[in-house]
Amino acid sequence: MKDGGMASGAIERVVIVGGGTAGWMAAAALGSYLAGTGTRITLIESSEIGTIGVGEATIPTIRRFYASLGMTDAEVMRACEATAKLGIRFVDWKPGTSFVHPFGRFGQDLRGIDFHHFWAKARAAGQAAPLEEYSLGAMLAREGHASVPLPNPPSQLSIFDWALHFDAALFAAHMRSFAERSGVTRIDAKITDVSLDGETGFIEAVTLGSGERIEGDLFIDCSGFRGLLIGEALGVGYQDWSHWLLCDGAFAVQSERVGLPPSCTTVTARTAGWQWRIPLRSREGNGIVFSSSFQSDDEARAELLAHVPGKPTMEPRRLRFTPGRRDVAWAKNCVSLGLASGFLEPLESTSIALIETGIERLKQLFPDKGFDPAVIAEYNIQCAEEMERVRDFIILHYTLSTREGPFWQACREMRLPDTLAAKMELWRARGAFIRYRWEMFHPASWLAIYGGFEHLPERIDPGVAAVSVAELAPALEQMRAAVARTVSDTPTHEEFLATVDGAA
Numbered sequence: 092m093k094d095g096g097m098a099s100g101a102i103e104r105v106v107i108v109g110g111g112t113a114g115w116m117a118a119a120a121l122g123s124y125l126a127g128t129g130t131r132i133t134l135i136e137s138s139e140i141g142t143i144g145v146g147e148a149t150i151p152t153i154r155r156f157y158a159s160l161g162m163t164d165a166e167v168m169r170a171c172e173a174t175a176k177l178g179i180r181f182v183d184w185k186p187g188t189s190f191v192h193p194f195g196r197f198g199q200d201l202r203g204i205d206f207h208h209f210w211a212k213a214r215a216a217g218q219a220a221p222l223e224e225y226s227l228g229a230m231l232a233r234e235g236h237a238s239v240p241l242p243n244p245p246s247q248l249s250i251f252d253w254a255l256h257f258d259a260a261l262f263a264a265h266m267r268s269f270a271e272r273s274g275v276t277r278i279d280a281k282i283t284d285v286s287l288d289g290e291t292g293f294i295e296a297v298t299l300g301s302g303e304r305i306e307g308d309l310f311i312d313c314s315g316f317r318g319l320l321i322g323e324a325l326g327v328g329y330q331d332w333s334h335w336l337l338c339d340g341a342f343a344v345q346s347e348r349v350g351l352p353p354s355c356t357t358v359t360a361r362t363a364g365w366q367w368r369i370p371l372r373s374r375e376g377n378g379i380v381f382s383s384s385f386q387s388d389d390e391a392r393a394e395l396l397a398h399v400p401g402k403p404t405m406e407p408r409r410l411r412f413t414p415g416r417r418d419v420a421w422a423k424n425c426v427s428l429g430l431a432s433g434f435l436e437p438l439e440s441t442s443i444a445l446i447e448t449g450i451e452r453l454k455q456l457f458p459d460k461g462f463d464p465a466v467i468a469e470y471n472i473q474c475a476e477e478m479e480r481v482r483d484f485i486i487l488h489y490t491l492s493t494r495e496g497p498f499w500q501a502c503r504e505m506r507l508p509d510t511l512a513a514k515m516e517l518w519r520a521r522g523a524f525i526r527y528r529w530e531m532f533h534p535a536s537w538l539a540i541y542g543g544f545e546h547l548p549e550r551i552d553p554g555v556a557a558v559s560v561a562e563l564a565p566a567l568e569q570m571r572a573a574v575a576r577t578v579s580d581t582p583t584h585e586e587f588l589a590t591v592d593g594a595a
């Protein structure tokens with residue numbers, strides 16, 4: 092773009108509508124990407140409307156996102172009240188049990204065969220510990236430790252990754268100050284009208300409450316659930332996935348922190364959904380995600396408040412959503428990002444990650460004023476497939492849950508998407524993983540969920556037959572003990588945060 096852009100066709104004006112997490116992340120990343128090209132970026136947000144204000148748990152890709160803007164972990168963590176997140180702890184999804192989905196792998200492969208085949212054999216014979224005990228990331232998260240992974244891990248047992256819990260408003264503010272330093276212009280105003288070109292249907296301009304028109308070549312819709320440009324102005328439809336993901340709303344509440352912050356997000360299954368706990372430095376974010384077909388607002392709110400450990404510092408906020416995605420994320424000269432492009436419940440903290448991949452993809456496929464349909468088609472297919480893969484991963488948790496109650500039964504009885512059914516069949520038949528294109532979650536993540544629910548395959552790698560359970564048990568025990576030793580040698584989460592505070 093910078094060297095090869097043809098002056099006549101190059102995008103000269105980018106207009107970002109919305110200043111939530113999506114809008115400011117896009118502004119920061121595009122401000123950096125387009126620096127020096129002469130392209131002007133304007134972001135319009137309405138402080139009267141505000142932002143959704145939730146979205147505080149991330150996955151490790153967020154660290155690569157801000158690193159690409161030259162920001163360090165310490166800088167972002169200090170600016171955003173952040174704590175370390177080494178995984179998600181699932182409580183009571185299988186009643187009376189808990190397990191961690193870490194950002195990392197499990198165990199050490201043996202004889203060139205994936206570890207989990209050996210574990211499954213030994214576990215079925217009652218000779219192995221729960222899967223998470225063979226994962227450094229999971230055990231650090233479970234025991235409240237945190238550290239930066241070694242750049243050259245000495246063995247597979249040392250491989251893990253980490254992400255952040257942060258204050259969403261502070262993170263957006265941090266992105267904003269970076270974007271404004273890169274030359275992005277901010278306008279605080281309410282958009283009251285969107286004008287389309289009568290011939291092409293492309294967006295020409297948005298009109299502000301003052302009557303001022305802001306024209307653009309490329310519009311980025313980050314206006315939240317409403318989809319002001321992509322949905323309301325361009326009429327792009329929405330694929331509703333609520334027959335697969337039954338939860339359609341939430342209550343969110345902040346509370347005073349109690350005790351030391353764990354180094355993981357906790358998600359606890361409840362009557363008709365689940366509850367999150369996200370530890371920040373000086374407070375906690377809490378919420379309940381539930382299905383309004385199976386639980387009333389009053390019941391969900393009461394269930395949330397009964398399980399918030401610290402004193403709530405606000406009234407719980409009611410949020411409603413429809414799981415699904417836009418038919419296309421990019422239509423004409425408008426690319427939607429964030430909630431405007433679709434939403435999946437935050438069980439695996441994927442919304443911000445989908446914003447990152449959307450921005451990355453936009454940079455890879457950045458258009459000129461010709462808006463070549465080949466570019467738009469490729470963008471849309473990648474976004475659609477990626478979101479469908481995340482959808483399948485989230486449904487997996489509900490399908491495997493053994494909880495009682497009408498909501499959970501309905502989750503188990505539904506017909507699964509074919510893509511998920513095929514993955515589960517292969518796991519059953521051979522303990523193997525299908526990897527489609529644009530997967531956000533790798534086999535280790537699928538293993539974390541299968542293993543956490545003790546959903547063992549019926550058949551495993553035939554090569555495992557060469558090792559008896561009697562031989563396996565001590566080898567597994569050595570791995571488990573090595574993980575436990577490393578955990579006890581690793582700083583606690585609190586010590587880690589003190590190091591961050593002291594870092595230059």
Ligand code: FAD
Pocket residue numbers: 108109110111112113114135136137138140141142143144145146147148149259280281282283313314315316317319341343378410412428429430431437440441442443444
């Ligand atoms: P918003 O924050 O809604 O921002 C929309 C912007 O558009 C605002 O600035 C608004 O002022 C502006 N706007 C709208 N209309 C107009 C107008 N007419 N004129 C001018 N400006 C306008 N994600 C995660 O990754 N991790 C999580 O843990 C997580 N938890 C969540 C929990 C819940 C219950 C929900 C609902 C979502 C959660 N998310 C999570 C998703 C996350 O909150 C969003 O992906 C993220 O905040 C991005 O939102 P946004 O910027 O798209 O929209």
